[in-house]
Amino acid sequence: MVKHEWVSPDASRFASAWSDLAGIGRDHRRGGYSRHGFDDADLHSRAWFVEQAQRRGLDVETDRNGNLWAWWGEPGVGAVVTGSHLDSVPGGGAFDGPLGVVSALLAVDELKVRGVAPARPFAVACFVEEEGGRFGLPCLGSRLLTGAVDPDAVRRLHDPDGVSLADAAARAGVDPAGMGPDPARLAGIGTFLELHVEQGRLLRAADPTAAVAVGSEIVAHGRWRFTVTGQGNHAGTTAAADRRDPMIPAAAIVPAARRAMQRFQGAVATVGRIVPVPGGTNVIAFSVQVWLDARYGDTASTAALVDAITADVRLEAEAEGCTVVVQRESLSDRVVFDPALGVSLSERLGVPIVPTGAGHDAGVLAAHVPSAMLFVRNPTGISHAPEEHAETADCLVGVTALADCLADLLL
Numbered sequence: 451m452v453k454h455e456w457v458s459p460d461a462s463r464f465a466s467a468w469s470d471l472a473g474i475g476r477d478h479r480r481g482g483y484s485r486h487g488f489d490d491a492d493l494h495s496r497a498w499f500v501e502q503a504q505r506r507g508l509d510v511e512t513d514r515n516g517n518l519w520a521w522w523g524e525p526g527v528g529a530v531v532t533g534s535h536l537d538s539v540p541g542g543g544a545f546d547g548p549l550g551v552v553s554a555l556l557a558v559d560e561l562k563v564r565g566v567a568p569a570r571p572f573a574v575a576c577f578v579e580e581e582g583g584r585f586g587l588p589c590l591g592s593r594l595l596t597g598a599v600d601p602d603a604v605r606r607l608h609d610p611d612g613v614s615l616a617d618a619a620a621r622a623g624v625d626p627a628g629m630g631p632d633p634a635r636l637a638g639i640g641t642f643l644e645l646h647v648e649q650g651r652l653l654r655a656a657d658p659t660a661a662v663a664v665g666s667e668i669v670a671h672g673r674w675r676f677t678v679t680g681q682g683n684h685a686g687t688t689a690a691a692d693r694r695d696p697m698i699p700a701a702a703i704v705p706a707a708r709r710a711m712q713r714f715q716g717a718v719a720t721v722g723r724i725v726p727v728p729g730g731t732n733v734i735a736f737s738v739q740v741w742l743d744a745r746y747g748d749t750a751s752t753a754a755l756v757d758a759i760t761a762d763v764r765l766e767a768e769a770e771g772c773t774v775v776v777q778r779e780s781l782s783d784r785v786v787f788d789p790a791l792g793v794s795l796s797e798r799l800g801v802p803i804v805p806t807g808a809g810h811d812a813g814v815l816a817a818h819v820p821s822a823m824l825f826v827r828n829p830t831g832i833s834h835a836p837e838e839h840a841e842t843a844d845c846l847v848g849v850t851a852l853a854d855c856l857a858d859l860l861l
Protein backbone atom coordinates (compact mmCIF):
# COMPACT_ATOMS: atom_id res chain seq x y z
CA MET A 451 0.00 0.00 0.00
CA VAL A 452 1.30 3.47 -0.86
CA LYS A 453 1.47 5.86 2.03
CA HIS A 454 0.49 9.47 1.30
CA GLU A 455 2.17 12.00 3.50
CA TRP A 456 0.27 15.26 3.88
CA VAL A 457 2.19 18.14 2.38
CA SER A 458 1.11 21.74 2.95
CA PRO A 459 0.28 23.78 -0.17
CA ASP A 460 3.26 26.03 0.64
CA ALA A 461 5.60 23.07 0.89
CA SER A 462 4.41 21.57 -2.37
CA ARG A 463 4.66 24.91 -4.21
CA PHE A 464 8.16 25.39 -2.79
CA ALA A 465 9.18 21.88 -3.84
CA SER A 466 7.79 22.40 -7.33
CA ALA A 467 9.53 25.76 -7.90
CA TRP A 468 12.73 24.33 -6.46
CA SER A 469 12.68 21.22 -8.64
CA ASP A 470 12.18 23.39 -11.76
CA LEU A 471 15.29 25.38 -10.95
CA ALA A 472 17.30 22.36 -9.80
CA GLY A 473 18.02 21.28 -13.36
CA ILE A 474 19.15 24.66 -14.69
CA GLY A 475 22.85 25.41 -14.87
CA ARG A 476 24.22 22.32 -13.13
CA ASP A 477 28.01 22.33 -13.23
CA HIS A 478 29.09 18.74 -13.69
CA ARG A 479 32.79 19.58 -13.55
CA ARG A 480 32.91 21.73 -10.42
CA GLY A 481 29.72 20.46 -8.77
CA GLY A 482 26.83 22.72 -7.81
CA TYR A 483 25.67 25.41 -10.25
CA SER A 484 27.29 27.78 -12.69
CA ARG A 485 24.83 30.38 -13.93
CA HIS A 486 26.45 33.62 -15.05
CA GLY A 487 25.13 36.87 -16.47
CA PHE A 488 23.48 36.31 -19.88
CA ASP A 489 24.91 32.81 -20.41
CA ASP A 490 22.69 29.91 -21.49
CA ALA A 491 21.91 28.79 -17.92
CA ASP A 492 21.11 32.36 -16.93
CA LEU A 493 18.79 32.83 -19.91
CA HIS A 494 17.10 29.55 -19.06
CA SER A 495 16.56 30.59 -15.43
CA ARG A 496 15.32 34.03 -16.55
CA ALA A 497 12.80 32.32 -18.83
CA TRP A 498 11.73 30.20 -15.86
CA PHE A 499 11.17 33.38 -13.82
CA VAL A 500 9.09 35.01 -16.58
CA GLU A 501 6.92 31.92 -16.86
CA GLN A 502 6.43 31.69 -13.08
CA ALA A 503 5.57 35.38 -12.82
CA GLN A 504 3.12 35.24 -15.72
CA ARG A 505 1.49 32.18 -14.21
CA ARG A 506 0.74 34.38 -11.18
CA GLY A 507 -0.69 37.16 -13.33
CA LEU A 508 2.31 39.43 -12.88
CA ASP A 509 3.41 41.69 -15.76
CA VAL A 510 7.08 41.16 -16.55
CA GLU A 511 9.31 43.82 -18.04
CA THR A 512 13.05 43.93 -18.67
CA ASP A 513 14.70 47.20 -17.72
CA ARG A 514 17.42 48.91 -19.75
CA ASN A 515 20.09 46.96 -17.84
CA GLY A 516 18.51 43.53 -18.24
CA ASN A 517 17.06 43.32 -14.72
CA LEU A 518 13.64 41.65 -14.66
CA TRP A 519 10.63 43.24 -12.92
CA ALA A 520 7.37 41.33 -12.37
CA TRP A 521 4.63 43.79 -11.40
CA TRP A 522 1.50 42.96 -9.47
CA GLY A 523 -0.70 45.72 -10.85
CA GLU A 524 0.54 48.94 -12.39
CA PRO A 525 4.15 50.08 -11.89
CA GLY A 526 4.30 53.35 -9.99
CA VAL A 527 5.93 55.53 -7.39
CA GLY A 528 6.48 54.34 -3.82
CA ALA A 529 6.69 50.72 -4.97
CA VAL A 530 7.49 47.87 -2.63
CA VAL A 531 10.04 45.66 -4.36
CA THR A 532 11.35 42.28 -3.27
CA GLY A 533 13.61 39.81 -5.05
CA SER A 534 17.21 38.75 -5.49
CA HIS A 535 19.25 37.15 -8.28
CA LEU A 536 19.38 33.89 -10.22
CA ASP A 537 23.06 33.82 -11.20
CA SER A 538 25.68 31.98 -9.15
CA VAL A 539 29.40 31.91 -8.49
CA PRO A 540 31.27 29.21 -10.47
CA GLY A 541 30.24 25.92 -8.85
CA GLY A 542 27.93 27.68 -6.40
CA GLY A 543 25.11 26.43 -4.22
CA ALA A 544 21.42 26.16 -5.03
CA PHE A 545 20.17 28.75 -2.54
CA ASP A 546 22.29 31.89 -2.93
CA GLY A 547 19.98 34.13 -4.96
CA PRO A 548 17.28 31.70 -6.12
CA LEU A 549 15.94 31.34 -2.57
CA GLY A 550 15.07 35.05 -2.55
CA VAL A 551 13.38 34.83 -5.96
CA VAL A 552 11.42 31.65 -5.20
CA SER A 553 10.40 33.04 -1.79
CA ALA A 554 9.23 36.28 -3.39
CA LEU A 555 7.02 34.36 -5.85
CA LEU A 556 5.63 32.17 -3.06
CA ALA A 557 5.02 35.28 -0.93
CA VAL A 558 2.83 36.57 -3.77
CA ASP A 559 0.82 33.33 -3.55
CA GLU A 560 0.61 33.73 0.21
CA LEU A 561 -0.58 37.34 -0.02
CA LYS A 562 -3.28 36.26 -2.48
CA VAL A 563 -4.39 33.49 -0.11
CA ARG A 564 -4.59 36.09 2.66
CA GLY A 565 -6.67 38.35 0.43
CA VAL A 566 -4.10 41.15 0.51
CA ALA A 567 -4.75 43.69 -2.24
CA PRO A 568 -1.59 45.83 -2.51
CA ALA A 569 -2.36 49.48 -1.87
CA ARG A 570 1.02 50.38 -3.33
CA PRO A 571 2.78 49.28 -6.52
CA PHE A 572 4.53 45.95 -5.96
CA ALA A 573 7.18 44.08 -7.93
CA VAL A 574 9.40 41.03 -7.73
CA ALA A 575 12.83 41.85 -9.20
CA CYS A 576 15.71 39.68 -10.48
CA PHE A 577 19.03 41.48 -10.80
CA VAL A 578 21.64 40.62 -13.44
CA GLU A 579 25.04 39.06 -12.55
CA GLU A 580 24.97 39.70 -8.80
CA GLU A 581 27.97 37.46 -8.23
CA GLY A 582 30.17 38.92 -10.95
CA GLY A 583 30.96 35.32 -11.89
CA ARG A 584 31.31 36.03 -15.60
CA PHE A 585 32.41 39.66 -16.00
CA GLY A 586 34.11 40.16 -12.63
CA LEU A 587 31.92 43.00 -11.37
CA PRO A 588 29.49 41.94 -8.61
CA CYS A 589 26.01 43.46 -8.32
CA LEU A 590 26.26 44.46 -11.99
CA GLY A 591 22.52 44.99 -12.57
CA SER A 592 21.90 47.00 -9.41
CA ARG A 593 25.08 49.04 -9.86
CA LEU A 594 24.05 49.97 -13.40
CA LEU A 595 20.53 50.84 -12.24
CA THR A 596 21.77 53.13 -9.47
CA GLY A 597 24.58 54.70 -11.50
CA ALA A 598 27.22 53.21 -9.19
CA VAL A 599 29.28 52.13 -12.20
CA ASP A 600 30.22 53.74 -15.53
CA PRO A 601 28.20 52.01 -18.29
CA ASP A 602 31.03 52.55 -20.81
CA ALA A 603 33.40 50.64 -18.53
CA VAL A 604 30.76 47.91 -18.12
CA ARG A 605 30.23 47.55 -21.88
CA ARG A 606 33.98 46.97 -22.25
CA LEU A 607 34.11 44.15 -19.67
CA HIS A 608 35.00 40.74 -21.09
CA ASP A 609 34.40 37.25 -19.81
CA PRO A 610 37.30 34.72 -19.63
CA ASP A 611 36.42 33.55 -23.17
CA GLY A 612 36.83 37.07 -24.55
CA VAL A 613 33.09 37.75 -25.03
CA SER A 614 32.27 41.38 -24.27
CA LEU A 615 29.44 42.22 -21.93
CA ALA A 616 27.95 44.31 -24.74
CA ASP A 617 27.77 41.24 -27.02
CA ALA A 618 26.45 39.00 -24.24
CA ALA A 619 23.70 41.51 -23.40
CA ALA A 620 22.75 41.93 -27.06
CA ARG A 621 22.46 38.17 -27.40
CA ALA A 622 20.05 38.21 -24.44
CA GLY A 623 17.93 40.87 -26.16
CA VAL A 624 19.21 43.77 -24.03
CA ASP A 625 20.48 46.75 -26.05
CA PRO A 626 23.95 47.48 -24.62
CA ALA A 627 23.75 51.10 -25.81
CA GLY A 628 20.84 51.67 -23.46
CA MET A 629 22.61 50.38 -20.36
CA GLY A 630 23.21 52.84 -17.55
CA PRO A 631 21.56 54.75 -14.71
CA ASP A 632 17.79 54.47 -14.53
CA PRO A 633 16.86 57.36 -12.20
CA ALA A 634 13.10 57.26 -12.86
CA ARG A 635 12.88 53.57 -12.04
CA LEU A 636 15.03 54.02 -8.95
CA ALA A 637 12.94 56.97 -7.76
CA GLY A 638 9.84 54.78 -8.05
CA ILE A 639 11.09 52.28 -5.46
CA GLY A 640 9.74 53.08 -2.00
CA THR A 641 11.18 50.06 -0.17
CA PHE A 642 13.41 47.16 -1.21
CA LEU A 643 13.38 43.92 0.74
CA GLU A 644 15.67 40.99 -0.20
CA LEU A 645 15.40 37.55 1.33
CA HIS A 646 18.62 35.52 1.13
CA VAL A 647 20.10 32.34 2.53
CA GLU A 648 22.49 33.24 5.34
CA GLN A 649 26.15 32.97 4.34
CA GLY A 650 27.84 32.19 7.64
CA ARG A 651 26.36 31.36 11.02
CA LEU A 652 25.85 34.63 12.86
CA LEU A 653 22.11 33.93 13.03
CA ARG A 654 22.65 30.81 15.07
CA ALA A 655 25.00 32.66 17.40
CA ALA A 656 22.40 35.42 17.88
CA ASP A 657 19.47 33.07 18.53
CA PRO A 658 19.79 29.28 18.17
CA THR A 659 16.00 28.94 17.90
CA ALA A 660 15.45 31.46 15.08
CA ALA A 661 15.07 30.26 11.47
CA VAL A 662 15.11 33.82 10.11
CA ALA A 663 16.91 37.06 10.95
CA VAL A 664 16.87 40.66 9.74
CA GLY A 665 20.09 42.07 8.26
CA SER A 666 21.75 45.08 9.89
CA GLU A 667 24.77 45.84 7.74
CA ILE A 668 27.28 44.61 5.14
CA VAL A 669 30.98 45.22 5.74
CA ALA A 670 33.05 46.99 3.07
CA HIS A 671 34.28 44.56 0.42
CA GLY A 672 36.23 44.63 -2.80
CA ARG A 673 38.26 42.78 -5.41
CA TRP A 674 41.82 43.49 -6.50
CA ARG A 675 43.78 42.03 -9.38
CA PHE A 676 47.53 41.61 -8.87
CA THR A 677 49.53 41.21 -12.07
CA VAL A 678 53.01 39.93 -11.28
CA THR A 679 55.43 39.99 -14.20
CA GLY A 680 58.79 38.24 -14.49
CA GLN A 681 60.61 36.41 -17.28
CA GLY A 682 59.06 33.44 -19.02
CA ASN A 683 61.60 30.64 -19.37
CA HIS A 684 62.34 26.92 -19.60
CA ALA A 685 61.53 24.88 -16.48
CA GLY A 686 64.31 22.40 -17.16
CA THR A 687 67.25 24.58 -18.13
CA THR A 688 66.94 27.73 -16.04
CA ALA A 689 69.10 27.76 -12.90
CA ALA A 690 67.67 29.25 -9.71
CA ALA A 691 69.96 32.27 -9.93
CA ASP A 692 68.73 33.02 -13.45
CA ARG A 693 65.03 32.85 -12.66
CA ARG A 694 62.64 35.76 -12.40
CA ASP A 695 59.64 33.59 -11.63
CA PRO A 696 56.44 35.61 -11.05
CA MET A 697 54.85 32.59 -9.39
CA ILE A 698 57.06 33.16 -6.30
CA PRO A 699 55.62 36.60 -5.36
CA ALA A 700 52.19 35.58 -6.72
CA ALA A 701 52.08 32.59 -4.38
CA ALA A 702 53.23 34.85 -1.53
CA ILE A 703 49.95 36.75 -1.79
CA VAL A 704 48.15 33.75 -0.26
CA PRO A 705 50.02 33.62 3.06
CA ALA A 706 50.22 37.45 3.09
CA ALA A 707 46.41 37.52 3.03
CA ARG A 708 46.23 35.05 5.90
CA ARG A 709 48.75 37.05 7.96
CA ALA A 710 46.72 40.20 7.35
CA MET A 711 43.60 38.44 8.70
CA GLN A 712 45.51 37.75 11.89
CA ARG A 713 46.80 41.32 12.12
CA PHE A 714 43.46 43.08 11.36
CA GLN A 715 40.90 41.69 13.80
CA GLY A 716 37.69 40.70 12.00
CA ALA A 717 39.10 41.15 8.49
CA VAL A 718 38.88 38.49 5.79
CA ALA A 719 41.14 38.25 2.73
CA THR A 720 41.01 35.44 0.19
CA VAL A 721 42.79 34.36 -2.97
CA GLY A 722 40.32 32.24 -4.94
CA ARG A 723 41.77 32.58 -8.43
CA ILE A 724 45.31 32.45 -9.85
CA VAL A 725 46.02 32.45 -13.59
CA PRO A 726 49.60 31.93 -14.78
CA VAL A 727 50.41 33.06 -18.32
CA PRO A 728 51.02 31.09 -20.48
CA GLY A 729 50.28 28.28 -18.01
CA GLY A 730 52.36 25.22 -18.94
CA THR A 731 53.72 22.56 -16.61
CA ASN A 732 57.24 22.85 -18.05
CA VAL A 733 57.16 26.63 -18.37
CA ILE A 734 58.24 29.34 -15.93
CA ALA A 735 55.34 31.75 -16.31
CA PHE A 736 55.85 35.16 -17.89
CA SER A 737 53.20 36.68 -15.63
CA VAL A 738 50.65 35.60 -13.07
CA GLN A 739 47.31 37.20 -12.30
CA VAL A 740 46.00 36.79 -8.78
CA TRP A 741 42.62 38.00 -7.58
CA LEU A 742 42.25 39.08 -3.96
CA ASP A 743 38.87 39.40 -2.26
CA ALA A 744 39.14 41.55 0.89
CA ARG A 745 36.42 42.61 3.35
CA TYR A 746 36.86 44.66 6.49
CA GLY A 747 34.93 47.44 8.26
CA ASP A 748 34.69 50.46 5.97
CA THR A 749 36.56 51.32 2.76
CA ALA A 750 39.46 52.95 4.63
CA SER A 751 39.98 49.82 6.75
CA THR A 752 39.73 47.58 3.71
CA ALA A 753 42.25 49.75 1.85
CA ALA A 754 44.66 49.49 4.82
CA LEU A 755 44.23 45.71 4.78
CA VAL A 756 45.02 45.50 1.05
CA ASP A 757 47.96 47.92 1.43
CA ALA A 758 49.48 45.63 4.06
CA ILE A 759 49.17 42.61 1.76
CA THR A 760 50.53 44.59 -1.19
CA ALA A 761 53.57 45.74 0.80
CA ASP A 762 54.46 42.13 1.63
CA VAL A 763 54.06 41.09 -2.00
CA ARG A 764 56.21 43.96 -3.32
CA LEU A 765 59.09 42.81 -1.10
CA GLU A 766 58.79 39.28 -2.49
CA ALA A 767 58.61 40.64 -6.04
CA GLU A 768 61.70 42.79 -5.55
CA ALA A 769 63.69 39.82 -4.25
CA GLU A 770 62.68 37.81 -7.34
CA GLY A 771 63.28 40.64 -9.82
CA CYS A 772 59.58 40.86 -10.72
CA THR A 773 57.13 43.76 -10.92
CA VAL A 774 53.65 44.00 -9.43
CA VAL A 775 50.72 46.05 -10.69
CA VAL A 776 47.63 46.17 -8.46
CA GLN A 777 44.28 47.11 -9.97
CA ARG A 778 41.13 47.57 -7.94
CA GLU A 779 38.24 45.90 -9.78
CA SER A 780 35.51 46.87 -7.33
CA LEU A 781 35.06 48.32 -3.87
CA SER A 782 31.82 48.73 -1.95
CA ASP A 783 31.71 50.70 1.27
CA ARG A 784 30.13 49.42 4.47
CA VAL A 785 26.35 49.53 4.14
CA VAL A 786 24.01 49.99 7.05
CA PHE A 787 20.46 49.00 6.15
CA ASP A 788 17.63 51.37 7.10
CA PRO A 789 17.74 51.07 10.92
CA ALA A 790 14.08 52.00 11.53
CA LEU A 791 12.89 49.53 8.89
CA GLY A 792 15.16 46.81 10.27
CA VAL A 793 13.94 47.30 13.83
CA SER A 794 10.29 47.30 12.76
CA LEU A 795 10.73 44.08 10.74
CA SER A 796 12.63 42.45 13.59
CA GLU A 797 9.90 43.35 16.08
CA ARG A 798 7.16 42.31 13.65
CA LEU A 799 8.75 38.88 13.20
CA GLY A 800 10.28 38.49 16.67
CA VAL A 801 13.69 37.62 15.17
CA PRO A 802 17.26 38.85 15.76
CA ILE A 803 19.18 41.40 13.71
CA VAL A 804 22.57 40.24 12.37
CA PRO A 805 25.30 41.70 10.13
CA THR A 806 26.91 39.92 7.16
CA GLY A 807 30.19 39.84 5.29
CA ALA A 808 28.48 39.07 1.97
CA GLY A 809 27.58 41.67 -0.66
CA HIS A 810 24.04 41.93 -2.01
CA ASP A 811 21.96 43.98 -4.45
CA ALA A 812 20.09 45.27 -1.37
CA GLY A 813 23.41 46.76 -0.26
CA VAL A 814 23.72 48.69 -3.53
CA LEU A 815 20.10 49.87 -3.44
CA ALA A 816 20.40 50.89 0.24
CA ALA A 817 22.31 54.04 -0.74
CA HIS A 818 19.19 55.29 -2.54
CA VAL A 819 16.15 53.48 -1.14
CA PRO A 820 15.12 52.28 2.36
CA SER A 821 16.28 48.67 2.13
CA ALA A 822 16.24 45.62 4.35
CA MET A 823 17.20 41.96 4.21
CA LEU A 824 15.88 38.75 5.67
CA PHE A 825 18.32 35.86 6.16
CA VAL A 826 17.21 32.24 6.30
CA ARG A 827 19.24 29.97 8.57
CA ASN A 828 22.03 27.94 6.95
CA PRO A 829 22.92 25.03 9.27
CA THR A 830 26.58 24.74 8.26
CA GLY A 831 27.10 28.33 7.16
CA ILE A 832 28.69 27.03 3.93
CA SER A 833 27.95 29.17 0.88
CA HIS A 834 29.44 29.72 -2.59
CA ALA A 835 29.92 25.94 -2.63
CA PRO A 836 27.73 22.97 -3.62
CA GLU A 837 27.16 22.08 0.08
CA GLU A 838 25.23 25.32 0.69
CA HIS A 839 21.91 24.35 2.27
CA ALA A 840 18.78 25.50 4.05
CA GLU A 841 16.13 23.18 5.45
CA THR A 842 12.77 23.32 3.67
CA ALA A 843 10.99 24.03 6.96
CA ASP A 844 13.23 27.07 7.48
CA CYS A 845 12.67 28.23 3.89
CA LEU A 846 8.91 28.08 4.49
CA VAL A 847 9.33 30.16 7.66
CA GLY A 848 11.21 32.58 5.42
CA VAL A 849 8.34 32.75 2.91
CA THR A 850 5.84 33.45 5.70
CA ALA A 851 8.13 36.09 7.22
CA LEU A 852 8.57 37.75 3.83
CA ALA A 853 4.80 37.71 3.25
CA ASP A 854 4.21 39.19 6.73
CA CYS A 855 6.64 42.03 6.04
CA LEU A 856 5.27 42.68 2.54
CA ALA A 857 1.68 42.70 3.83
CA ASP A 858 2.62 45.48 6.27
CA LEU A 859 4.62 47.43 3.69
CA LEU A 860 1.84 47.21 1.10
CA LEU A 861 -0.81 48.75 3.38
Ligand SMILES: [Zn+2]
Nearest residue numbers: 546547580646
Ligand atom coordinates in the same frame (compact mmCIF):
# COMPACT_ATOMS: atom_id res chain seq x y z
ZN1 LIG B 1 23.40 36.15 -3.33
